[in-house]
Amino acid sequence: MGPNLWMNIEEIAAVILFGVGFTTLLLHKNMIKKIIGLNIMDTAVYLFLAAMGYVDGRIAPIVENGVTDAEVYINPIPSGLVLTGIVVSVSVTALMLSLTVCLFRKYHSLDLDEILIRMQKEELR
């Protein structure tokens, strides 16, 4: 258990970060904190992927000086997945932020409970 734990330290960090982000996204009432949680959660997955794709002593999969031997480079697919994932999480973050802006303009609050209360008050009027 001990040596394995040390060997997989990046993955363990990634899973802990995933948990932190996940709970923040799920439980926080504040929209901005929710979005921060979302980003921590997604980034944790990228750390996980990047750590798994890294091979000790090899270099990034970009052909340099005409060296085409596959033994020199790390696996490029996890890096590709991370890039795709970043694009996805950026667009989702942008969408969440724009929703936050719309809600803030209407109700002048970032707190979801507060927004709900103000909304109900407005409907009763």
Place this chain on the structure above:
Amino acid sequence: MNFVQNFPCFSIVLCMAAGIISTPMKGKTAKYMTLTVVSLVAVMSIATLSYVAATGESFVYVMGRYPAPWGNEIRAGVLEALLATVFALVMLFSLLGGMEHLFRVVDPGKINLYFILVDLLLSSLLAIIYTNDLFTGYVFVEINTIAACGLIMIRGSGRSLLAATRYMVMSLIGSGLFLISLAMLYDITGHLLMENVHTAIVHLVDTREYLVPLLVIISLSTVGLAIKSGLYPFHSWMPDAYGYAPASSSAILSGLVSKSYIVLLIKIFYRVIGFDIIVRSKIVNVLFVFGLIGMIMGSVSAIMAKDIYKMIAYSSIAQIGYVYMGIGLATREGMTAAVFHILTHAVTKSLLFVSAKGLTDASGNQKAYPALQGAAFRNPLAGAAFLVGSLSMVGIPMLAGFISKLLFATAALGADPKKTLVTLIVLAVSTVLNAVYFLHTVIRIYTPVNIPENVKGIHIHVKAGAAAALVALILLNFVLGLLSQPITDLIHAGIDMFA
């Protein structure tokens, strides 16, 4: 290679291109283009369906230049083509049915955005159905979520913004879990294409390596997709999202979007992990239990709902429960019933949402029950459509819902004896509850009443497009109900092609 084999790829690309081209267009032009594209997709899916049904085997379409272990692939079998056909048809009719309302409630400057979202949504639905690559599946799941969120918030009212926020939060939690499960799956197998992953997993199970990570992967991906599709304890976003969105959005969301995640889950069960490994992992039992609870709780909430949209939305929760209950039976018959119910629910829920819109329009835009009294006389076609949809959901013979319930009951008899009795009891109770809230609404709209003051001057005339959509959806209900044998045969063939 036969020309028809290009159609799945064509339909995905066509939808995407239409979405991009619609950006500078006016609302009306974008509308006609979207309707054309959706109809074209329906025609192409029917062609694909008849091709794969005739050849009797699925085909793989290589995207790009790189072959199997590296490149990206599309795979079309009978089940994929059947789902694509029904999804495209339902989308077409939901759009047509809610079109007039859409132009009324959405800001005229924004209406073309709605059609962009619909195009993107259809393309991601098709990609989720057809893809053979897990990561592509994930990317399109996210596109699906973003487009669906846009469909909810398009009205821009406070309620719909809040509903969209809640929807996004739950969906993002689901996709986060799904993404990390994919990352782990890639780590233990080294592949992303479904066949290769499956071969690697069979090898791992044979040599008894990485069994704990495999169990974690199965649970994470199942829970992630279950959250996204709104299985019972994760349903809190549904009533608001469906209740405050325009009618076509609600129809598309409840009929198609939440179903696409279930389709992806079924694909993962059969084609990635392998169904016997899934059954041995016992995760299906978890789905079974939550499905049963959802069937009861959804119906109970629907009985207590104060307005007609909330009632239909809560009923969706119950119907999602049915689908997961069918998957949880862990037999081929149970899965067939679940897939059939996906089709039934897509066809019936869109009919209900669109006709409910017609009824509330005839009652001065009020959706609470007292205002709806006698609405079926003010808008006879919507009333008839709502009646057919309700009867189908309750499970009256000749309609689609009856066949679903019959298939579920037969599947329960062939399943694990411990599950048989509880399935049959819950099915019976849930049917009674369905009857309570649907027939209560039907009786309400067919109770004659003096025309109330607020609707006196309003003259209801149903547009030709909306009328055609309602009639077509009613017909689809009857088709699924009367031609159930060929359709279940197709689903059987499709599931066999998966394995």
